[in-house]
């Protein structure tokens with residue numbers, strides 16, 4: 001009897017492990033497959049969660065720019081995170097994206113995008129591509145988006161996700177964003193999603209006249225700074241307190 005129970009338990013463990021490993025195989029973040037494998041009701045649930053996110057987390061907290069709200073209603077945030085985090089994708093919080101990095105809370109993405117005052121004909125630079133979600137929001141609003149990510153694996157994954165979702169106006173490069181992306185400068189807006197301790201001079205240089213940069217500045221805790229470049233001066237305004245991952249200066253083997 002004891003033996004029988006033990007072998008049943010062993011068999012159940014094997015079946016469970018087999019199920020888990022086939023589930024694990026589905027964890028690879030391939031949005032096209034995720035989309036095609038989702039049932040209609042699941043997609044509808046995500047759409048409903050997205051509508052609620054826009055109403056309660058964004059509009060309810062003072063985000064007013066209709067183009068930002070439309071972009072946040074449009075981009076499928078759940079397709080930018082690993083399958084295991086999809087059910088949390090529309091929650092009011094940042095989420096892990098691997099390599100010790102995070103995708104920002106939806107409100108912060110909307111706040112930064114609104115503060116950058118982007119027009120449809122604008123060229124925008126983002127520093128810190130991460131999973132590519134903020135880049136996709138910018139891609140909905142601006143004409144051209146250039147985004148730099150220092151961790152090669154994240155850059156590659158973001159490139160793949162953005163391609164699969166059809167964002168042809170977004171280019172992702174692997175490198176140190178502190179230096180900007182001189183070849184396409186000047187930029188009408190620059191959004192920085194990793195925190196440096198001071199504002200990188202190359203980014204100020206690559207900002208167009210009348211352009212805006214939105215950047216968290218500080219060590220452990222930061223202030224969100226909105227910088228405006230006019231003909232003859234740079235105006236910096238500290239806005240909300242935030243907490244971002246630090247801006248790294250050198251690529252290392254991840």
Ligand code: SAH
Pocket residue numbers: 097101102103104127128129130131132133134135148149150151154175176177178193194245246247248249
């Ligand atoms: N905007 C991202 C989230 C950014 S998390 C999104 O929507 O998912 C911050 C990202 O900045 C991380 O992926 C981190 O690797 C990257 N990063 C840090 N220092 C950097 C640097 N010097 N240049 C470019 N990217 C950097």
